[in-house]
Amino acid sequence: MNKECVAMLLAGGQGTRLKSLTKQIAKPAVYFGGKYRIIDFPLSNCTNSGIDTVGVLTQYEPLILNDYIGIGSSWDLDRKYGGVSVLPPYMQSEGGGWYTGTANAIYRNIKFLNQYNPEHVLVLSGDHIYKMDYGKMLDYHKETGADATISVIQVPWEEASRFGLMNTDGEGVITEFDEKPPNPRSNLASMGVYIFRWDVLKQYLIEDNQNGESSNDFGKDIIPALLNDYRKLMAYKFEGYWKDVGTVDSLWEANMDLLKEEPELNLNDYSWRIYSKNPNQPAQYIAQSAKVSNSLINEGCRIYGTVDTSILFYGVRTEEGSLVKDSVIMPNVKIGKNATIHRAIISEGTVIEDGAVIGDPSPESEITLIAREGTVMAKSYMHETIK
Amino acid sequence: MNKECVAMLLAGGQGTRLKSLTKQIAKPAVYFGGKYRIIDFPLSNCTNSGIDTVGVLTQYEPLILNDYIGIGSSWDLDRKYGGVSVLPPYMQSEGGGWYTGTANAIYRNIKFLNQYNPEHVLVLSGDHIYKMDYGKMLDYHKETGADATISVIQVPWEEASRFGLMNTDGEGVITEFDEKPPNPRSNLASMGVYIFRWDVLKQYLIEDNQNGESSNDFGKDIIPALLNDYRKLMAYKFEGYWKDVGTVDSLWEANMDLLKEEPELNLNDYSWRIYSKNPNQPAQYIAQSAKVSNSLINEGCRIYGTVDTSILFYGVRTEEGSLVKDSVIMPNVKIGKNATIHRAIISEGTVIEDGAVIGDPSPESEITLIAREGTVMAKSYMHETIK
């Protein structure tokens, strides 16, 4: 049985801009929103869009992602035929090696794709937080008869030069593609979500692989080659929340965005659930001494201190007299008595000792990142900003 | 949660003695018994023995085994924690490369094993047909407090020199291990089933890896090293059917063994099912013109000819006037009118044309192997024996 559309999720980015958060884990596995990892968003989008076959391309040793993804049951992707597969670079009889670029990663998994003989391939990246119905984009792609469809979003003009930008005609046909141009002529940014006709993509991947000068990248090589050949490329306009969380600041901001009274990204939408691996924690406990406001708190937390405008993952414990403000506290962090934390991201398992002071409350200050697992932050570290 | 015992199944052997049967598939994926693949036996043994975590080490591109194993649901190994994982050699930050030997394959998956922090590791090979309760062997291993336990079976003295042989004292302690000695002093052959204490094995794997002269093999290096250090090695005596199916003749023989009136290997034992991937075929049909005797026939077959002392996999069709005798017919083979087949193994998808004559009926003749998928055997090939 063929699959109409198979998704390939590029999860290989080392995410160095996320600093020590990605030292031990690939960027798509970084925590977000009190409960999730970044990869939960594209995977949930797939299952909600009716796409049940997803290859996750990782450059790293596959164990960590394998362990998180398991058989895919968290995202309803534990399918008999299809489902989710982690695809690290593996040894082949003709030799192995690292994926040299995003296009090369797909090229080297042509056999995987051929198994399903799909009509279309959806290429996703693992760096963005958004809810999107890929099924609607696929309908658009099919209706327009495009060879490739690129999902685009309007970005503020002043930020446009950070993105790959599309120039389109009145019908949405892409006429030009500029990768991070200094002087943008469009503010339609590529979201890193592509749908290709598989027969067309396969041909270009094979040609690209034969081109020794190519960097084997979708944005730099494949899309320009398609445009050069006057292939039909359509821009699919997406409206809604979409955020690149590739830096510490943007990761912090995207978390804070959830705390608005009516956040653009609604996590409580029963018709578009964001699925995630379940850590089996009991209900959260808010003590008599606690004061919680404007915050998201996950199961397994026990709060005895003050939490304001913050996001707490599962298993966090804050003691009496502590203050957590404008911060993101990742799983199983223990925060001691009278400790104060401002504008910080505290990574998994950190123990903050009684009375420690972390972060800078001033609104212009940089976000403090405490990112060494198991760190015990004693008083002596109190004014230091650790990156 | 720790796992008491994790199994590692060595499925990397290229099985060159099985000739073209293993040209496109790894040996453990070779068909057996009308319905199964060889790997179904160790995997079913694991699930029946209560071992729910199995790493399958394959030297080849993992797609074929991945595709067959899927999420492991056929063997009840689609577990949330544990289950079955295919482990091909993958790229690592310290570089990648082929598994250089059976011990090296396990060595390079130490991280995989450490995830489960097992007390014991069961090492299996994917070349044998047998039903065995590994749980009982594990109990023996624990009771005797062995560092390693090797499952052994008595073989006829005249065949003993083909095996790795154990010399044991009265208590079953292994005193010597001879790998295929020309002059056997024991007829207790290693079945290729080992249980190690994981802490002990890990140490020896690491040391073995540092030894540049080692061939990184369990039988040649690890077991001798353990014996050399006077580690406690126990022999666990297995009684029952056990057969190496590493050659065309032995594969054919093992199939024929199932046709005895009371075969030693009972496939109808509800308390020890052999699980297999289900091809969703309707019931088999035996026509008015058919004559079937002393044979095993699978679902999806339609039999119009004569079948005697043979094994037919799913989807085989034999036309009127055809004769299949003393043969193993793999899935979806079509056998034309008046074709005759004697003492042959016909591989998947072969089309045998009307009137073709294959194989040699004389009991001493070699087994004919027709092993090119999609081959159409016309009359002109009739007396040729294709290997």
Added chain:
Amino acid sequence: MDRIAGIINLDHEQDVLDELTYFRCSAAVPFAGRYRMIDFAISNMANSRIDSVAVFARRKYRSLMDHLEQGKYWDLDRKRGGLFILPPDWNDPTDISKGDLQHFHNNIDFITRTLADYVVVTGTQNICNINYENVLREHKESGADVTVVYKKVEELYPEFRRSHKLDIDENQRVTAIHNDQHNNNVYMDMYIIEKNYLYGLIEDCIAHGCSHFFLDGIKGRLPDINIHAYEYSGGHALINSVESYYRHSFNLLDESEHDRLFKEESPILTKVKNEAPSKYLESSEVKNSLVANGCVIGGDVEDSILFRGVKVEKGAVIRNSVIMQRCEIDSNAVLENVILDKDCRISNGRTLVGAPEKPFVLAKRNTM
């Protein structure tokens, strides 16, 4: 991408297969050597990419639960959608719904929460191999409110007496639904309908005290609603009596009849049992028969159907019979025109002979 949800409504299926439905509803009756009747309905849905299926069960549904589990054999064990067996749950004293509308009412969440826009409703007694995506396409093109599926039958066998028949105009629009015994447009007890339209009809039916959704909510509204007729032309068997069960079982011995129901591209799926291949002993003589896996056959079997795990000893003779799972036929027993339900045992030398037009039926777990 249009999405369809499925409802398998067992409420109107009488348990009329005599001994075969003593302990189970007719949807759970074994058929064709290795299936249950309901496998066809569920497989058709799975093959039509329907991933949300509700089964409205009322009576004797435990073997159905055993068989269906959470739908894993149809890849329907899903977090989103999936297979739901919905037995009665009538604990609300304020509930005024009646008949099958109790089911629709009690399970209205299934209809309101599904992401599908269309719903297929079907029974299980019309065995067929149909693709509902094709039905939906025709439904949308027709612009009808409801599209019903029918089969133009060549011969009006007795089992069709209870079926509704359709009068259809030149545009395939249904003009009347009735029981005329001379009309060969047999309604197959399945229809497709837009979700919101279905919801409105249900509300309305309950408000009007109706007790049979199809009769009161759809048939009863003709000609006010636009009913389109979709002609199904594939293999078909209506099983609503022992006689029709018996006759259709033997029809499957004909290869072309068999292949119209069992197709590679739309396979009928069932619970996996992991039986070994069937073993034909030296002494066996099997002719014109369907045999499932796990059998061990030493005797003669002719014009018969053997389900999984049947043992036929040397010297036993089986003719024109249907022998269900794990029956054991001892040596020198003779069975002719017999249906044995599961787990029966026929001892050495016993003879059971029914009539070709009325087989002898033995309920499950009998030893004779």
Added chain:
Amino acid sequence: MDRIAGIINLDHEQDVLDELTYFRCSAAVPFAGRYRMIDFAISNMANSRIDSVAVFARRKYRSLMDHLEQGKYWDLDRKRGGLFILPPDWNDPTDISKGDLQHFHNNIDFITRTLADYVVVTGTQNICNINYENVLREHKESGADVTVVYKKVEELYPEFRRSHKLDIDENQRVTAIHNDQHNNNVYMDMYIIEKNYLYGLIEDCIAHGCSHFFLDGIKGRLPDINIHAYEYSGGHALINSVESYYRHSFNLLDESEHDRLFKEESPILTKVKNEAPSKYLESSEVKNSLVANGCVIGGDVEDSILFRGVKVEKGAVIRNSVIMQRCEIDSNAVLENVILDKDCRISNGRTLVGAPEKPFVLAKRNTM
């Protein structure tokens, strides 16, 4: 490697939780913010490496089916063994078994086919966190025929009136089972027994027309059979009335009580709902409360338990109350000493106040 199978016998559990058991059996009653009562029994089994569990269900078990599915959340969706919900299937007119022996009799295959050598039988009203591997070890060492589990309680709360109590000799052998209100060895309605011995007792009980397996088959045979008593010393709550439900709910606000039931090494598992983390708005004031995920809280909550997806608008006040899944409390509503079942809605400005010793209970899907 000894294997244990599990039976959760709901046959003797009366639906005595008033409004909370109008629509469901007591095993399915929500508890502790995100669980159902039966989660404790099943999780204890899963944590004791029991991979074959039968649930003997008789009444109002549909919400149990919804909740348990095939056991996937306990990793019990297995081909071999797994979780079986076994509703009544009494269609055999020759069946003479009565009471819970109907279940044992009808499901004897579960007992005979399991590979386990021992069977744990338990109810769901004794909430606890117990490892049956430890019970089995003690059972084998004692050489007893049956080992029953008991809790030495400090205070004889009213809910223990209906429990059996044990007289135990110095070797932990049970000498009498009775209802003495002054004995604090409370039998926890769970025992372990060898499979073959259990099978023999069942046969014998049916032959003698018994209708209650534990009373007739075990208690009634004292002193002829050797009953060992295993003392369970962990967290325990017997919930068999609204009052005990209410009191034990609040006990969980105490951290040490909470941690005796919820342990990292033996987690209580439940159906995954994929709710977002709970949101505490600027205006919220939450004190001494347990809150599950998916809540949005704008009002005051004190000494209370909020289940998943509860909405509390700004200005609403909740005290000493248990608010179940997806209730909505509009602004300026006041709730005190109240239990709201699922999906209730309390409108703007309404006040509901029960008594601390007798909470006001509202059945599910009520709007006030």
